[in-house]
Amino acid sequence: MREVFQQELREVQDRLVEMAEFVENAIENATRAFNESDVSLAELVIADDRKIDSAALALDELAINILARQQPVARDLRIVVSALRISASLERMGDLSEHIAQLARYRFPEKVVPSSLRETFHELGVLDVAIAKKLTELLRTEDLKLAEEIRNDDDRIDELHVGVFDAVLGETWKGAAVDTVDSTLASRYHERFADHAVTIAKNIQYLATGEFSATA
Numbered sequence: 001m002r003e004v005f006q007q008e009l010r011e012v013q014d015r016l017v018e019m020a021e022f023v024e025n026a027i028e029n030a031t032r033a034f035n036e037s038d039v040s041l042a043e044l045v046i047a048d049d050r051k052i053d054s055a056a057l058a059l060d061e062l063a064i065n066i067l068a069r070q071q072p073v074a075r076d077l078r079i080v081v082s083a084l085r086i087s088a089s090l091e092r093m094g095d096l097s098e099h100i101a102q103l104a105r106y107r108f109p110e111k112v113v114p115s116s117l118r119e120t121f122h123e124l125g126v127l128d129v130a131i132a133k134k135l136t137e138l139l140r141t142e143d144l145k146l147a148e149e150i151r152n153d154d155d156r157i158d159e160l161h162v163g164v165f166d167a168v169l170g171e172t173w174k175g176a177a178v179d180t181v182d183s184t185l186a187s188r189y190h191e192r193f194a195d196h197a198v199t200i201a202k203n204i205q206y207l208a209t210g211e212f213s214a215t216a
């Protein structure tokens with residue numbers, strides 16, 4: 001029975017890595033669609049979000065089943081509890097990738113944001129993709145150095161997010177109302193994507209050390 005239990009725990013971790021890979025692919029395609037006005041890629045992201053939702057549901061059912069049948073303790077319990085938290089964050093990251101792709105589809109064939117903000121959104125996209133890749137590797141290896149790198153990347157995203165708000169509220173802003181709304185929403189989606197990654201990094205730290213950090 002113990003061997004079966006350990007196999008189930010490994011399956012939980014494998015499924016988290018698989019979900020992270022789905023999210024990594026989603027944000028990479030979504031940010032490309034957003035920056036390049038690629039409607040086909042945007043529609044692919046939107047259609048594929050159901051894969052992330054289904055994976056999250058299946059993982060949650062497995063974790064709850066393990067809790068009910070095995071009553072794990074110590075690190076084993078941390079694995080299962082962390083998996084439920086991480087699954088929820090990954091599912092939300094998939095939703096945020098879909099939202100970014102939806103903006104690209106709605107505004108096609110035009111660009112979503114005005115030219116004055118395109119460089120900022122290009123950097124936001126690059127950082128979100130980098131975070132997603134680091135997150136996948138973090139879930140695979142539990143290398144806490146990656147958790148620190150994710151937090152540092154998130155700090156830069158926060159700076160860019162504030163910069164977008166400063167731009168659209170500034171006296172020199174020439175964008176139309178739709179530009180203001182789209183830029184604000186898109187910046188928020190990129191920023192929240194990174195926030196969820198930081199939350200997952202905290203859960204991995206908890207899994208590895210038994211201590212949960214309350215700070216970003």
